[in-house]
Amino acid sequence: MNYQQTEIPDYNFAYLDEQTKRMIRRALLKAVAIPGYQVPFAGREMPMPYGWGTGGVQVTAAVIGPEDTLKVIDQGSDDTTNAVSIRKFFARTAGVETTEKTADADIIQTRHRIPEHPLREDQILVYQVPIPEPLRFLEPRETETRKMHALEEYGLMHVKLYEDIARHGHIATTYAYPALINDRYMMDPSPIPKFDNPKMDMMPALQLFGAGREKRIYALPPYTKVKSLDFEDHPFVIQSWEDVCGLCGAKDTFLDEVILDDQGNRMFVCSDSDHCNERQAKGHRGPQNRDDSLTEEVAL
Amino acid sequence: MSRDSNILLSIRDLTMMYGSRIGCQDVCFDLWPGEVLGIVGESGSGKSTLLNCISAQLEPSEGQVSYNTRIEGMKEVYQMSEPERRLLMRTDWAFVHQSPRDGLRMNVSAGANVGERLMAIGNRHYGDIRQSAENWLGKVEIESDRLDDLPSTFSGGMQQRLQIARNLVTGPRLVFMDEPTGGLDVSVQAKLLDLLRSLVRDLGLSVIIVTHDLAVARLLSNRLMVMQRGRIVEQGLTDQVLDDPQHAYTQLLVSSILQT
Amino acid sequence: MYVAVKGGERAIENAHKLLAEKRRGNPDIPEIKTDQIREQLTLSVSRVMAEGSLYDPDLASLAIKQARGDLIEAVFLMRAYRTTLPRFGYSLPIDTGTMQISRRISATYKDLPGGQVLGPTFDYTHRLLDFTLTANGEEPLEAESSSEGVDNTMPRVLDDLLNHEGLIQQEERVSDESHEPVGDLTRQPLEFPADRDIRLQNLSRGDEGFILSLGYSTQRGYARNHAFVGEIRYGSVDVEIAPEELDFPIHLGEIDITECENVNQFKGSKTAPPQFTRGYGLTFGQNERKAIAMALVDRALRDKEMGEEVTSPAQDEEFVLSHSDNIEATGFVEHIKLPHYVDFQSELELVRKMRREQAEQHPQRAAE
Numbered sequence: 001m002n003y004q005q006t007e008i009p010d011y012n013f014a015y016l017d018e019q020t021k022r023m024i025r026r027a028l029l030k031a032v033a034i035p036g037y038q039v040p041f042a043g044r045e046m047p048m049p050y051g052w053g054t055g056g057v058q059v060t061a062a063v064i065g066p067e068d069t070l071k072v073i074d075q076g077s078d079d080t081t082n083a084v085s086i087r088k089f090f091a092r093t094a095g096v097e098t099t100e101k102t103a104d105a106d107i108i109q110t111r112h113r114i115p116e117h118p119l120r121e122d123q124i125l126v127y128q129v130p131i132p133e134p135l136r137f138l139e140p141r142e143t144e145t146r147k148m149h150a151l152e153e154y155g156l157m158h159v160k161l162y163e164d165i166a167r168h169g170h171i172a173t174t175y176a177y178p179a180l181i182n183d184r185y186m187m188d189p190s191p192i193p194k195f196d197n198p199k200m201d202m203m204p205a206l207q208l209f210g211a212g213r214e215k216r217i218y219a220l221p222p223y224t225k226v227k228s229l230d231f232e233d234h235p236f237v238i239q240s241w242e243d244v245c246g247l248c249g250a251k252d253t254f255l256d257e258v259i260l261d262d263q264g265n266r267m268f269v270c271s272d273s274d275h276c277n278e279r280q281a282k283g284h285r286g287p288q289n290r291d292d293s294l295t296e297e298v299a300l
Numbered sequence: 301m302s303r304d305s306n307i308l309l310s311i312r313d314l315t316m317m318y319g320s321r322i323g324c325q326d327v328c329f330d331l332w333p334g335e336v337l338g339i340v341g342e343s344g345s346g347k348s349t350l351l352n353c354i355s356a357q358l359e360p361s362e363g364q365v366s367y368n369t370r371i372e373g374m375k376e377v378y379q380m381s382e383p384e385r386r387l388l389m390r391t392d393w394a395f396v397h398q399s400p401r402d403g404l405r406m407n408v409s410a411g412a413n414v415g416e417r418l419m420a421i422g423n424r425h426y427g428d429i430r431q432s433a434e435n436w437l438g439k440v441e442i443e444s445d446r447l448d449d450l451p452s453t454f455s456g457g458m459q460q461r462l463q464i465a466r467n468l469v470t471g472p473r474l475v476f477m478d479e480p481t482g483g484l485d486v487s488v489q490a491k492l493l494d495l496l497r498s499l500v501r502d503l504g505l506s507v508i509i510v511t512h513d514l515a516v517a518r519l520l521s522n523r524l525m526v527m528q529r530g531r532i533v534e535q536g537l538t539d540q541v542l543d544d545p546q547h548a549y550t551q552l553l554v555s556s557i558l559q560t
Numbered sequence: 561m562y563v564a565v566k567g568g569e570r571a572i573e574n575a576h577k578l579l580a581e582k583r584r585g586n587p588d589i590p591e592i593k594t595d596q597i598r599e600q601l602t603l604s605v606s607r608v609m610a611e612g613s614l615y616d617p618d619l620a621s622l623a624i625k626q627a628r629g630d631l632i633e634a635v636f637l638m639r640a641y642r643t644t645l646p647r648f649g650y651s652l653p654i655d656t657g658t659m660q661i662s663r664r665i666s667a668t669y670k671d672l673p674g675g676q677v678l679g680p681t682f683d684y685t686h687r688l689l690d691f692t693l694t695a696n697g698e699e700p701l702e703a704e705s706s707s708e709g710v711d712n713t714m715p716r717v718l719d720d721l722l723n724h725e726g727l728i729q730q731e732e733r734v735s736d737e738s739h740e741p742v743g744d745l746t747r748q749p750l751e752f753p754a755d756r757d758i759r760l761q762n763l764s765r766g767d768e769g770f771i772l773s774l775g776y777s778t779q780r781g782y783a784r785n786h787a788f789v790g791e792i793r794y795g796s797v798d799v800e801i802a803p804e805e806l807d808f809p810i811h812l813g814e815i816d817i818t819e820c821e822n823v824n825q826f827k828g829s830k831t832a833p834p835q836f837t838r839g840y841g842l843t844f845g846q847n848e849r850k851a852i853a854m855a856l857v858d859r860a861l862r863d864k865e866m867g868e869e870v871t872s873p874a875q876d877e878e879f880v881l882s883h884s885d886n887i888e889a890t891g892f893v894e895h896i897k898l899p900h901y902v903d904f905q906s907e908l909e910l911v912r913k914m915r916r917e918q919a920e921q922h923p924q925r926a927a928e
Contacts, residue, residue: 011644040749045639050891052898075901082898084569112902130892141878143752151383155420159405162412162419165426166448168914174906193906213888215749231426239909256901257908271902 014061014094020044024062024217028208031219036181037149038132043215053086054212056109056128060090063124063208064107069097071105076113076254076271083111100274112175114196116253116275119205121222127190129211132218134178134188154186157229165234174239180227187218187226194228195238195254201226243268246288248279307368308333308474308506309354314363316349322530323349327363329525329535333473336500336507338521338538340514340553346530347510348478354508355395355476356385367474390420394467398479400459403466404451410437410462411447417470436465440495457488461495468499475500477509481516493519514553518542526550583628597621606816606845607631611886612638613746613765615815615844632767632886639887647747652809654797656819656842657716661795663846666717668788668823673721674714679794680846717791718821718838728823728836752878759861759881763854764842766884774860774874775853782872783860786825787839794818794846818843820851824859826866837866 012018027041046054064070070090074083078100086109087098099105102117109126119125135145138156148154157178164172177194181187189197190209200207200220207220220226230236244251246258246267253275255268267288270276280289309331316323324346331337339347352358354365356377365377370392377385389395397403404413414433415423423429434444440461442454451459460480467475480496481489497520500507511517517524518538525535526547534547545551584591598605598621608620612635620638627633663679666672678684715721722728743758745765750758763771778785796816800809822839839859841851860874873879883889 015644017644017646040751042746042748044746045636045643045887047640049636049894050888051893051895052891054891075899079569080899081572084572088569111898112900130895142882143878151386153386153420155416158419158424159408159412159416162415162426162429163408166409166411166430169917172910172914174910175903191900191903193902195906213892230424231429232424233427239906241909254902254905256905271905 011093013066014064014090015047016044016058016061021062024058027217028059028062028219031208031217032206032221034185035220035224036185036187036218038211038216038218041215041217043212046212048085048089050213051130052082053109053111053128055210055214055217056111056126056212057086057089057210058212059126059208059210059217060107060109061094063126064090064094064096066094066096068106069099069104071099071102071108071274072110073108073113073115073272073274074111075256076115077273079273101278102272102274112191112193113254113271114192114199116270116272117278118199119203121204123205125203125205125207127192127207127209129188129190129209129216130213131176132188132209132211132214132216134176134186149185152184154180157186158231161229161231161234165231171230171234171236177236178229180229181220182225183227186229189226193239193254194236197226197228197236198238241268244286245270245276245279246286248276248284248289249286250276250279250284306332307374308335309368309508310364310366310374311354312364312366314350314353314360314365316346316353316358316360316530322346324353324527324530327532329532331474331506331508333506334504335523336505336509336521338517338524339508339510339527340512340517340524341527342512342553345527347527349530350527351476351478351508351510355393356389357395370473387421390417391470392472392474394470394472394475396460396463396467396475396477396480398482400451400456400463403463404459406450406452408450409448410442410451410454413451413462413466414469417466421470432469433465436469437462439468439499440465455488456484457492460484460492464496464499468503468505471503472505474506474508477507479511479513480509481511481513489516496520514542526553583626592625594618594621594625597624603846604629604631604634606843606847607768607850608634608638610844610847610850611635611765611767612642614638614642632890636887636890643746649801649803650742650744651812652800652802654799654815654817656793656797656817657719658713659793659795659797659817659819660814661714661793663794664714664791666789666791668717668790669721672715672717681848716821718823722790722823722836726835729826729838731838750881752881753864754877754881756858756862759877760840760842760854760858762881762884763857766854767886767889768847768850768853770884770886770889771857772849772853774880775856777872778856778860778874783863783875785837785839785856785859787822787856787859788824789852789855790821790823790838792818792820792848792851794848816845818845818847818851820848820855822852822855822859837862 024041027039031037031039043055043058046057048054048057060070070087071078072083072087074080077083090096091098102108102115105123107124107126108115109128111128114125133145135148135157138160139145139148161171164170173194175193176188176191177197179187179189179197179200189200202223202225203220204222206222209218211217228236239254241255243255245253245255247269250270253270253272256271257266257268259266307330311327311329314327315325327350339350341347349358353360356365359378366374367377367388369375369388380388395403405416411430411433414436415429418429418432434447437444437447442458442461446454451462454462481492484492493516499505500520507520509520521538523535524538524541525532526541526549527533528549534541534545534550541550542554545554598617601624604624605617605620608623608631609615609617612620612623619641620634623634623637624631626637661677663681664674664677666676718728743755743761745758745761750762794816796814798814799812801812802809820841824837824839826835826837837859839855841854841858843850843854857874857880860872861877861880863870863875870876
């Protein structure tokens with residue numbers, strides 16, 4: 001390990017001391033060896049609050065090297081405040097290069113999204129996880145849920161899906177949609193929209209999940225099977241939009257709704273800002289982004 | 301071996317101590333397929349302790365509980381691995397609690413209550429699960445339009461019938477019942493007993509039923525065991541035990557019923 | 561043309577500047593110094609050290625100043641600093657029997673060897689605002705010190721007095737030979753079931769308000785265990801470390817602590833005769849409220865050991881230990897103000913879809 005001088009001289013490279021990083025790496029190795037299994041680890045207090053990405057930050061700190069380039073997104077975007085704050089943290093404590101381009105990043109730390117741009121084998125995706133236990137809202141007790149995982153007793157999760165269909169005609173879980181990993185462990189994919197679940201399946205990149213407050217780490221090694229829960233006659237489906245991205249015209253991305261005024265006018269834009277910018281640079285245009293007709297369409 | 305191979309459940313020298321206090325002591329019996337065994341005695345006689353020990357919910361201090369599993373034949377229940385034991389408990393066995401609240405999920409619909417055991421053993425077809433749930437509601441005389449209602453909107457008798465449906469949906473061979481009519485009005489009790497009797501007969505179930513009510517025991521069970529202070533004091537065919545009790549305690553039990 | 565909101569970075573920097581400005585307040589008023597906080601807001605300092613799990617009055621004072629007096633924020637600063645400190649080793653257990661006592665009271669005996677030493681306490685003050693303090697008026701009167709001084713070899717109420725008759729439950733001693741290491745929550749994750757060492761560490765670091773309310777709930781009947789304060793001691797104790805290379809301990813310094821031992825009723829079980837049982841509380845600095853409440857909750861959490869039925873929140877180990885840490889709690893509670901556009905977008909779509917479906921099924925109702 002190269003102990004590079006950081007911008008904050010009183011702290012070690014990437015903030016955590018080397019012993020702590022080794023402890024986290026051991027947990028990561030175990031997590032990779034048992035895909036989807038939640039490994040307890042002695043999470044440290046970090047200088048940002050619990051629930052704001054302390055798990056992801058610790059995982060990133062444990063795997064990042066001085067030569068790596070880091071991208072941080074929150075809600076798919078690089079410039080939301082928490083993403084900015086975490087990116088600055090690593091720029092200061094590790095002196096690493098940062099980027100907003102998915103393709104240029106070695107490590108991508110994310111909250112609530114998977115980038116639209118497909119990831120490669122040489123990339124690592126680090127998720128920030130608030131509640132790692134997919135069974136938590138059915139069974140609050142850790143001692144019980146551990147037993148349920150150990151014995152593969154996941155029937156209760158299907159009871160919830162059954163109730164959704166009986167009541168609404170379809171499964172009403174839209175994010176943090178549970179998935180079965182490698183035909184064995186039930187996993188919470190963190191609060192990403194179910195739109196992103198299929199991207200996890202057989203992904204070439206290594207996916208690491210850190211839950212700081214709950215002190216759990218789990219992982220999906222490259223090319224791991226991820227099966228979103230469903231019924232044979234009510235198969236898993238992802239969200240779709242009637243609209244396209246107002247800026248780049250994309251039809252196949254996750255769209256955020258933007259309220260334009262208090263008259264109920266709104267438009268949709270890609271939640272992945274890098275992907276949207278890339279498309280616009282290539283000349284793609286959405287309905288609210290044509291130089292001629294803009295003023296009118298926005299004012300609708 | 302040839303004789304034993306027909307036995308469904310075999311209990312040997314079963315003893316449960318709570319510190320120095322006796323829960324039940326030196327209990328031995330066999331249960332045969334299709335047989336309904338009643339366990340009677342006053343409260344505190346150890347019959348619920350015995351039932352919990354037999355049904356793998358309370359590990360006894362001494363003794364064996366062996367069950368004739370479908371695949372591997374006779375196996376000692378407390379020697380099984382936990383996954384194996386839990387699988388047995390939610391497939392081939394069923395347990396009807398005195399209070400439906402202990403046996404139902406009150407916050408999910410009747411359909412989900414019945415469907416849970418099917419989903420737990422891997423059924424992943426919503427339509428099939430729903431269909432089975434509806435059929436079972438029919439069998440326990442609950443209108444199919446109550447399928448999506450919560451059990452908390454049901455009467456006590458309906459809740460108890462729902463609990464029975466939930467238990468029987470996986471086609472168990474052995475059903476444990478702990479005072480299944482205990483909390484119900486007399487008229488509701490009679491209806492439930494009728495239903496239980498026909499279900500047991502039609503499905504060929506083996507049943508161990510604990511009750512303090514000799515009338516319930518007479519109506520449902522082929523064979524009876526009388527418990528006093530943790531021990532079996534008398535056993536035999538139900539009519540024989542009730543009409544011609546030998547043990548003083550049984551005589552007292554029977555006569556106290558007659559007098560009231 | 562529509563442009564997505566940008567400039568998170570600049571906004572954050574500005575927010576930080578505003579925060580610094582607010583912290584300073586009116587610049588015409590002299591800036592508060594950290595040594596003033598350390599000397600004059602000692603109970604705040606105690607709390608921040610206790611829940612921050614770091615005994616350092618200077619750092620705690622700095623944290624309080626930086627946090628604009630928000631004690632939980634100050635605890636957070638202490639914790640984040642503490643986590644970066646290297647771990648050289650563990651001290652020897654402190655011996656509260658040899659405490660330099662500033663205060664020692666017992667509620668179970670009127671008079672006892674060593675006597676009741678009131679020390680600095682709010683207990684018998686009338687809670688009337690003292691307006692002379694606004695005017696920075698008088699120097700406080702000097703307290704009279706007893707000519708005999710305080711006897712620092714006071715017997716402990718539970719171990720030395722009650723134990724004579726065998727009336728009090730024996731604590732299991734972690735024997736020096738067993739080398740079973742005492743748990744450390746800052747180095748290993750909390751797992752259930754948790755042993756008492758972990759429970760006590762968790763409670764000692766736990767939020768004062770949370771522990772107080774749980775302790776209170778036991779008194780109001782949610783796991784009532786009839787507690788009396790056997791003894792409260794506040795004072796300073798020596799901290800020693802025994803490095804492996806040496807065969808004698810080295811004195812590192814003194815710390816101020818508050819210790820509370822409660823005596824609780826116990827009716828006895830099949831194996832144990834009726835006797836009194838114990839609850840234990842310990843905090844850095846002076847904080848009796850926390851120490852007493854902690855002792856109540858500690859006793860409630862010993863339900864399994866006593867063969868008692870778990871009926872109430874204070875007895876529920878997973879509930880108590882998982883929710884006591886105010887840094888975890890405040891982080892997670894406040895994190896819902898972070899952007900949740902993506903989750904919310906998904907929910908928005910779902911609600912619209914369900915409303916559409918309902919309108920199709922019941923066209924009249926929708927038309928009304």
